[in-house]
Amino acid sequence: MIITQVTSPQQLEIIRSLAYxxxxxxxxxxxxxxxxxxMLDKIYAIPSLQEQQQNGQHFVLVEEDGVYYGFASYQINYKEGKTKLHKIYVLPQTQxxxxxxLLLGYIEQVxxxxxxxxxxxxxxxxxxxxxxxxxxxxEVVGEENIDIGEGYLMEDYIMEKKIK
Structure with a gap:
């Protein structure tokens, strides 16, 4: 399996398809x-994915022999000295x-x-x-409720891993 950086609109279409x-x-x-x-329409529309890239998110895809199994996105220096893992998803049948x-290890290396x-x-x-x-x-280091519009709320834990 290989992990590749997303650099083209065609690859964003793959991410969109995987998310759906x-x-x-x-x-x-x-x-x-x-x-x-x-949420799918808001986060994974191609213009939204492009905006996420412009705002510092790096997307990666994991594939083998032309079959895509998952993706992730991360942002270096999201906060001082901290990288944010925004997304990490793999197909249910491959979990x-x-x-x-593999994706997490790649991002930890980054x-x-x-x-x-x-x-x-x-x-x-x-x-x-x-x-x-x-x-x-x-480890859970906090909780956060995020209003995403239309009366919807994301109720999240904030988790952190120290990287040596």
Whole structure:
């Protein structure tokens, strides 16, 4: 499996397609169908993804033999000395096969190369991925409620992992 930096609009289309495949499984039991669709449209429209890139997010894709299994995005120096993991998603049928760890390891290496000391992320307080993050060395360091419009609220934990 290889991880590649996203540099083209065609690759953003792949991310968009993956998100529309992954999110219903990830959030279907947590969010209403209306909120799920609202968030997908808001976050994964191509202009929105391009704006996220312009605002400092780096997107990566993981693939093997032309088949894409997941993606992540991160922002170096989101806060002083801290990189933010904005997104990390793998196809439901591939979860538990090391792809998430592969993406996380790649981003942790970026953290080291850029002399940051930790990796931050937000995760929905009801997301089963919290167990994955905890096993990877993240700790809950706070909570945050984010108004995303249309009366919807993201109820997140803030998690952090110190990187040596």
């Amino acid at each position: 495949t992954i999110w219903p499984d990830t959030y279907g039991a947590i969010l209403s169908e209306q909120q799920l669709n609202y 538990g096969k090391g792809i998430g760890k 953290v080291v190369e850029n002399k940051n000391q930790s990796l931050l992320l937000n995760v929905n307080r009801f997301n089963k991925a919290i167990d994955f993050y905890t096993r990877q060395g993240f």
